[in-house]
Structures are given as structure tokens and as C-alpha cells.
Amino acid sequence: MPRIALFGSTGSIGTNCLDVVRHHRERFDVVALSAHSRSTELAEQCREFGPKWAVLCDENQRADLARDAFDPTELRFGADVLEEIAASPEVDTVVSAIVGAAGLRSTWAAIEAGKRVALANKETMVVAGPLVTELARTSGAEIIPVDSEHSAIFQAMQSGAPTEVRRVVLTASGGPFRGRSRAELEAVTPEQALDHPTWDMGPKITIDSATMTNKALELIEAKWLFDLRDDQIEIIVHPQSIVHSFVEFVDGSVLAQLSPPDMRLPIQYALTFPDRCEATARQMDWRTAFSLEFEPPDEEAFPALAIGREVAAQGGTSGAVFNAANEAAVERFLAGELKFTDISRACRAVLDAHDFDPDPALADLLRVDQWSRTEVMKWTS
Numbered sequence: 001m002p003r004i005a006l007f008g009s010t011g012s013i014g015t016n017c018l019d020v021v022r023h024h025r026e027r028f029d030v031v032a033l034s035a036h037s038r039s040t041e042l043a044e045q046c047r048e049f050g051p052k053w054a055v056l057c058d059e060n061q062r063a064d065l066a067r068d069a070f071d072p073t074e075l076r077f078g079a080d081v082l083e084e085i086a087a088s089p090e091v092d093t094v095v096s097a098i099v100g101a102a103g104l105r106s107t108w109a110a111i112e113a114g115k116r117v118a119l120a121n122k123e124t125m126v127v128a129g130p131l132v133t134e135l136a137r138t139s140g141a142e143i144i145p146v147d148s149e150h151s152a153i154f155q156a157m158q159s160g161a162p163t164e165v166r167r168v169v170l171t172a173s174g175g176p177f178r179g180r181s182r183a184e185l186e187a188v189t190p191e192q193a194l195d196h197p198t199w200d201m202g203p204k205i206t207i208d209s210a211t212m213t214n215k216a217l218e219l220i221e222a223k224w225l226f227d228l229r230d231d232q233i234e235i236i237v238h239p240q241s242i243v244h245s246f247v248e249f250v251d252g253s254v255l256a257q258l259s260p261p262d263m264r265l266p267i268q269y270a271l272t273f274p275d276r277c278e279a280t281a282r283q284m285d286w287r288t289a290f291s292l293e294f295e296p297p298d299e300e301a302f303p304a305l306a307i308g309r310e311v312a313a314q315g316g317t318s319g320a321v322f323n324a325a326n327e328a329a330v331e332r333f334l335a336g337e338l339k340f341t342d343i344s345r346a347c348r349a350v351l352d353a354h355d356f357d358p359d360p361a362l363a364d365l366l367r368v369d370q371w372s373r374t375e376v377m378k379w380t381s
């Protein structure tokens with residue numbers, strides 16, 4: 001029975017993951033849970049799942065917390081503890097479900113320790129993809145994607161050798177603003193941008209979907225995860241979010257993975273791979289008529305797509321700079337300090353201003369991440 005450390009357990013991926021465990025108690029053993037600051041939710045999860053460790057990464061929580069609410073789970077504080085738990089011999093699988101570059105260090109530690117990593121935290125691959133895949137190669141860690149598109153690609157790729165893949169096609173819902181022009185996007189509000197048409201997710205990725213930065217990040221994630229050339233990755237808009245991506249093989253066969261938009265399937269698959277087990281996620285209803293639509297993305301309305309392609313092609317420090325700029329700009333948009341369209345503008349400006357390093361080490365990436373955030377905090381439209 002795999003012993004699971006779930007980092008980011010109070011979030012959207014985290015709670016979906018715990019629902020998978022709830023449905024398959026006989027298959028999984030949760031040994032660690034973590035949150036940033038939502039201590040009440042974390043304590044409730046500890047009562048239900050009884051992990052050995054619970055971690056609140058925000059040190060400020062230490063002050064006045066009723067620790068007996070977690071008993072008999074040991075409550076610990078600070079992000080460094082995650083790295084220790086990720087490398088513990090008592091952990092087999094780390095579910096990387098923290099949002100943003102804040103998830104990088106614990107994911108890195110799990111990979112360095114040769115664990116299975118169920119990777120939801122796409123930012124890890126965007127910031128440090130080449131270093132992370134090389135680390136996994138030397139440590140023997142398995143990185144199993146949780147991101148729905150990458151899970152779909154990973155599943156389809158099981159039927160052919162990597163050299164037999166001609167290209168992959170990432171599907172995008174198009175977000176809440178599909179069909180709007182760039183000018184129409186100038187005045188959209190956080191509330192409108194948070195209203196995703198098909199997926200129920202945390203706020204940061206929901207805004208990324210609205211700007212289509214999510215697809216840009218996913219293109220970069222796919223490149224490093226599957227070792228693809230830039231010309232092997234296409235993006236297509238599919239508003240129903242039922243086809244989660246395609247893999248086209250050299251013989252012209254195209255394989256897709258279909259399921260209703262429900263993250264419990266890719267999470268469960270990452271935990272059970274190469275096996276499958278009874279569904280926790282919603283199932284396809286083949287008795288009701290439905291249509292699947294596909295259309296090219298509007299690159300003018302959503303400039304993040306072009307930025308994503310450029311960043312994927314450049315590699316080096318560009319992914320870390322882009323990711324951090326986007327995180328900071330999304331935060332400022334949600335705080336009412338930037339317009340929606342400023343998110344991509346700020347990313348472009350900071351990328352253009354950055355001192356590119358083609359061959360950075362992890363410490364260099366962490367440094368440019370900080371620099372990029374500071375630049376966006378100063379940035380005005």
C-alpha cells in the first residue's frame with residue numbers, strides 16, 4: 001500500500017486527492033498532509049485520515065494554535081519540513097499539489113529522494129523542467145503527471161515508444177472569455193475571470209485559464225516532461241473539456257483520453273499507475289446526446305500563448321522569470337491593482353528586461369524568481 005505525503009492538501013487538488021483516498025481506503029495510506037495556513041481544514045483532514053505528520057508552512061501559524069486539535073498527528077511548521085518528509089523512508093509517493101513556485105523545493109526533494117511524484121504543480125516544470133527531469137533520471141524518481149492534459153498524453157503514450165510520437169495536441173477550454181476580442185478583455189473583473197466554464201479549481205490556475213497563460217505553462221510543462229521539440233506541441237480549443245489531449249503517432253494514428261472534467265481521475269491514475277482501479281471521478285454518460293467542438297485559439301486576444309512558445313524555445317532562466325511574473329501579476333489583478341490585460345503585458349515586460357542565463361542552476365532559478373516578482377510589484381501599465 002503506497003504511503004502518501006500530500007502537499008497542498010487543503011486546496012482543490014488536495015481535497016480531490018483525499019476524496020480518491022476516501023473511496024479506496026484499502027489501497028492508500030496517507031502519512032503526511034500540508035497546508036499553508038488553513039489550520040482548521042487541515043485539522044479536520046487529520047481527524048479523518050490520521051496521518052503521522054501535518055505541516056503548516058506558514059510559520060506565523062505557530063503562535064496560537066490549539067495543537068490538541070491535531071492529536072495524535074504530529075503538527076509541524078515551516079516549508080523546510082516538507083523537504084524532510086518528502087525524503088523520509090516512510091513515504092513512497094509525494095502528491096505535489098501546492099500552488100505556484102512555492103511547490104518547487106518539496107517536489108525537488110521528493111525527486112532527489114527517488115520517490116514517485118504525482119505532479120499537479122506544473123510550475124515546477126515551468127521553472128526548472130530540464131533540471132528536474134535530469135534529477136529524476138539520476139535518482140530513479142517517477143514523475144507521473146496529474147495535470148489533466150499531461151495525464152491524457154501520458155496515458156495515450158503508453159501505447160507507443162517515445163520515438164513513435166509525431167506530436168501532441170493540448171486541449172484548452174478557452175476559459176470564460178473564449179470568443180472575446182483583446183479590447184473586450186480590458187475591463188473584465190476578477191469575479192468574471194474566476195468563473196471558469198468547465199473546471200472547479202483554485203483561484204490562481206483559474207485566472208491562468210482565463211488569460212490562457214495556463215495553456216502557455218502547460219506547453220512548457222509538456223516540452224520538458226515528455227522531451228518534445230517545440231514543433232511537436234499544438235494547442236487547440238475544446239470548450240467541453242472532455243477530450244483532455246491528443247497524441248499523434250508517426251503512422252497517423254491519433255489517440256485521445258476522454259472523461260468528464262473531474263480531476264479525481266488523473267489524480268487516481270497517478271497514484272495507481274500502471275494499474276487502474278474503480279472510478280472515483282464522474283463517468284461519461286453515453287446515453288445522452290453530446291457534441292465535441294474544436295477550434296484554433298485566438299492568439300491576438302490571448303498573447304500569453306505566444307509568450308509560452310517563446311519561453312519554451314528559450315529555456316534557461318525564461319521559465320522561472322515568466323512563471324514568477326505571472327504569479328505576481330495574477331496576485332495584483334486579484335487585489336484590484338492591475339487590469340486583466342496587464343497580466344500578459346507585465347510578463348512580457350519583465351521577460352524582455354531580464355538578464356537571460358541559458359544554463360542556470362537551481363539557485364539561479366530561485367534568484368530570478370525573486371527578481372521577477374519584485375519587478376512586477378513595481379510595474380505599472
Ligand SMILES: NC(=O)C1=CN([C@@H]2O[C@H](COP(=O)(O)OP(=O)(O)OC[C@H]3O[C@@H](n4cnc5c(N)ncnc54)[C@H](OP(=O)(O)O)[C@@H]3O)[C@@H](O)[C@H]2O)C=CC1
Nearest residue numbers: 008010011012013035036037038098099102120121201202
Ligand atoms: N485545481 C485543479 O483542478 C488543477 C490544479 N493544477 C495545479 O495544481 C496545483 C494546485 O492547484 P489548486 O489545488 O487549484 O490550488 P489551491 O489554491 O486550491 O490550493 C493550493 C494549496 O497549496 C497550499 N499553499 C498555498 N501557498 C502555499 C505556500 N506558499 N506554501 C505551502 N503551501 C501553500 C494551500 O494551503 P492553504 O489552503 O492553507 O492556503 C493549498 O493547500 C497548481 O500548481 C495548479 O496549477 C493542475 C491541474 C488542475
Ligand SMILES: CC(=O)[C@@H](O)[C@H](O)COP(=O)(O)O
Nearest residue numbers: 147148172173174175209214
Ligand atoms: C484541470 C486542468 O488540468 C486545468 O489545467 C484545465 O486544463 C484548465 O482549463 P483550461 O483548458 O481552461 O486552461
Ligand SMILES: [Mn+2]
Nearest residue numbers: 147148149218
Ligand atoms: Mn491542465
